Amino acid sequence: MYGFENITANNGWAMAFVGATIVFLGLVVLTLVISQIHKILNLWEKRDELFARSKDKSRPGEAQTVAGPVYKQRRLPTVEELVSIYRPLVEQLKEPFDLVQLYEISNKMDLPHPNLSINRLREAQILIAQDDGTFTWGK
Amino acid sequence: MLDLLFQFMSNTGYYLADYRHIIMIVVGFTFLYLGTAKKFEPLLLVPIGFGILVGNIPFFKGFGIGIYEPNSVLHYLYFGVTTGVYPSIVFLGLGAMTDFSSLLAQPKLMLLGAAAQMGIYFTLLGALFMGFLPKEAASIGIIGGADGPTSIFLTAKLAPHLIGPIAIAAYSYMALIPVIQPPIMKLLTTRQERLIRMSEPRDVSKKEKIIFPVVGVLLCCFLAPTALPLLGMLFLGNFLKECGVVDRLAKTAQSAVIDTATIFLGFTVGCSTQADVFLTPKSLGIFFLGSIAFSIATGSGVIFAKIMNLFLKEKINPLLGAAGVSAVPGSAREVHLMGLKEDPNNFLLMHGMACNSSGVIGSAVCAGILWSFFI
Numbered sequence: 337m338y339g340f341e342n343i344t345a346n347n348g349w350a351m352a353f354v355g356a357t358i359v360f361l362g363l364v365v366l367t368l369v370i371s372q373i374h375k376i377l378n379l380w381e382k383r384d385e386l387f388a389r390s391k392d393k394s395r396p397g398e399a400q401t402v403a404g405p406v407y408k409q410r411r412l413p414t415v416e417e418l419v420s421i422y423r424p425l426v427e428q429l430k431e432p433f434d435l436v437q438l439y440e441i442s443n444k445m446d447l448p449h450p451n452l453s454i455n456r457l458r459e460a461q462i463l464i465a466q467d468d469g470t471f472t473w474g475k
Numbered sequence: 476m477l478d479l480l481f482q483f484m485s486n487t488g489y490y491l492a493d494y495r496h497i498i499m500i501v502v503g504f505t506f507l508y509l510g511t512a513k514k515f516e517p518l519l520l521v522p523i524g525f526g527i528l529v530g531n532i533p534f535f536k537g538f539g540i541g542i543y544e545p546n547s548v549l550h551y552l553y554f555g556v557t558t559g560v561y562p563s564i565v566f567l568g569l570g571a572m573t574d575f576s577s578l579l580a581q582p583k584l585m586l587l588g589a590a591a592q593m594g595i596y597f598t599l600l601g602a603l604f605m606g607f608l609p610k611e612a613a614s615i616g617i618i619g620g621a622d623g624p625t626s627i628f629l630t631a632k633l634a635p636h637l638i639g640p641i642a643i644a645a646y647s648y649m650a651l652i653p654v655i656q657p658p659i660m661k662l663l664t665t666r667q668e669r670l671i672r673m674s675e676p677r678d679v680s681k682k683e684k685i686i687f688p689v690v691g692v693l694l695c696c697f698l699a700p701t702a703l704p705l706l707g708m709l710f711l712g713n714f715l716k717e718c719g720v721v722d723r724l725a726k727t728a729q730s731a732v733i734d735t736a737t738i739f740l741g742f743t744v745g746c747s748t749q750a751d752v753f754l755t756p757k758s759l760g761i762f763f764l765g766s767i768a769f770s771i772a773t774g775s776g777v778i779f780a781k782i783m784n785l786f787l788k789e790k791i792n793p794l795l796g797a798a799g800v801s802a803v804p805g806s807a808r809e810v811h812l813m814g815l816k817e818d819p820n821n822f823l824l825m826h827g828m829a830c831n832s833s834g835v836i837g838s839a840v841c842a843g844i845l846w847s848f849f850i
Binding site for chain 2: 364
């Protein structure tokens with residue numbers, strides 16, 4: 337049997353539609369769940385503060401001091417600082433290297449904002465692109 | 476003495492060879508050339524290519540030499556393919572090597588991985604249209620997931636007689652991603668769309684990376700328990716990597732374990748690809764459908780990204796849809812290179828890896844769903 341007859345006889349339309357729907361909905365649910373993980377973790381880490389706040393709210397008449405957020409002044413590292421941080425990592429890799437490898441090492445070292453840092457090094461021509469998509473460290 | 480000599484000569488490969496062995500040996504040479512000289516996915520093509528050479532050397536049957544003879548060494552090694560052991564072990568190593576942080580930072584990119592799996596179901600219909608049996612059609616369809624171990628796993632369960640051509644088709648097209656994907660990406664996107672820059676993803680905490688494999692395995696395997704051998708190992712490997720207390724196990728999983736499984740998987744699949752299975756009209760059909768599967772998977776990912784952009788304030792670069800196939804990191808690299816061609820400062824690699832990772836999960840879920848249809 338061939339053609340649409342074979343598809344219909346073997347329930348092909350139903351398999352394709354149901355299968356596609358199940359995998360799509362399954363990944364939609366996974367997407368929704370993982371998009372909430374960091375929010376739930378934030379709530380969990382701030383649970384004492386939230387509990388204390390709700391306790392304060394339940395005591396009327398007392399003067400409440402509102403603890404404002406403490407802002408730390410943030411400053412982006414300069415290119416020179418990034419060079420001093422990333423040069424030892426690049427020395428662990430053989431040139432030319434994939435940016436994926438540099439990204440993985442910087443993740444392992446828990447360096448902040450690896451994507452932004454690597455991009456800035458590229459813009460400053462410290463990381464030099466080769467023709468085949470690999471990179472070298474500019475001397 | 477002459478009789479002894481003639482008896483020996485009649486048992487040699489030279490005497491027993493026919494044109495089909497020669498054709499398959501040429502196929503093996505081609506794979507070795509593509510893997511070594513052109514560096515097309517060498518980790519896959521080199522063991523497969525060498526396996527094709529070894530598997531197609533003619534020999535006298537009945538003495539426990541060939542891969543299909545029950546008491547041969549190659550047959551014992553092939554056990555890992557027919558039972559799905561090697562694909563599961565490869566997934567363990569893959570999980571131990573994969574960093575899901577780019578996916579966790581941008582969960583909406585997981586939908587592109589889901590969309591790219593539509594290639595599997597279109598190919599299933601195409602295979603049925605061409606007259607394949609339902610289990611064969613499902614095994615051929617999974618090529619669209621662009622995942623070699625998943626293809627071998629499902630084919631071993633549903634259509635073990637087609638492991639050779641399906642594995643060869645799947646790995647060949649994975650190696651040809653630099654040829655197949657770029658024209659489709661260019662055809663389906665405008666220059667303006669290719670220039671879309673993605674925003675810097677947020678930092679992902681260690682706790683999120685530890686929780687994700689647990690949540691992932693529970694959600695995915697409750698939905699498709701038949702995907703347990705693949706997804707269970709994938710998420711185990713990832714948990715070993717992220718928990719930070721079993722570094723030794725994680726390092727072993729991402730090196731010795733996956734390398735050993737890859738060697739035996741590729742080599743035995745190559746050995747099993749013999750002329751009587753491979754040089755048939757069915758194999759040609761499988762190769763044709765495999766190219767359709769890859770093309771539709773790429774196209775559906777790109778088109779879905781464009782559909783998402785109709786509803787999103789912060790647009791996604793639609794090239795990322797092509798990275799929704801499971802070919803890690805080949806398709807992410809192609810998306811990145813195409814983005815760089817249009818704008819040398821458009822850095823898409825990490826975003827592409829997010830889509831790639833979700834493609835791995837999506838294709839394994841699809842394999843589980845297809846297998847469950849036939850239980």
